[in-house]
């Protein structure tokens with residue numbers, strides 16, 4: 315699934331659509347360079363779940379936990395493990411469990427800890443965009459549950 319959005323509100327709308335479909339146990343991987351919009355997407359998701367606390371990027375702590383009515387939400391940002399390494403000794407795989415939903419920025423740095431079944435959201439700047447606000451969002455799935463989730467998301471977003 316691929317679309318062009320024109321501003322951050324449109325990015326957060328897609329995130330909110332996803333928030334309405336997600337279940338405990340789901341893992342969302344966020345891909346894209348610095349400033350692409352990974353944290354912005356996660357903010358839109360968190361707000362749609364009623365999280366009022368501002369969601370900041372957890373760069374120095376690696377993980378922040380938020381409570382929702384149905385499950386804990388873990389927001390991981392493992393950017394600094396790209397330079398420091400050592401991601402395999404931290405027990406981060408504990409965050410990927412059946413009771414919680416997790417978002418991972420820079421997931422390529424903890425590839426070995428990730429569950430196979432995951433939804434991947436890639437954000438990219440658009441080459442000829444003069445506004446600086448456009449992004450191409452590509453969403454792909456691996457595994458049974460994430461494939462079903464992606465199909466539901468396609469139905470929701472095409473219907474809007």
Ligand SMILES: Nc1ncnc2c1ncn2[C@@H]1O[C@H](COP(=O)(O)OP(=O)(O)OP(=O)(O)O)[C@@H](O)[C@H]1O
Nearest residue numbers: 320321322325347348349350351352353354447449
């Ligand atoms: N369409 C858009 N979608 C998302 N963010 C946008 C968009 N247009 C502009 N922006 C801006 O781009 C910036 C994205 O920053 P954000 O922190 O979300 O990126 P990030 O991918 O998490 O970066 P980092 O790798 O540093 O964590 C924000 O300032 C946001 O307002």
Ligand SMILES: [Mg+2]
Nearest residue numbers: 352353371419
């Ligand atoms: Mg970020």
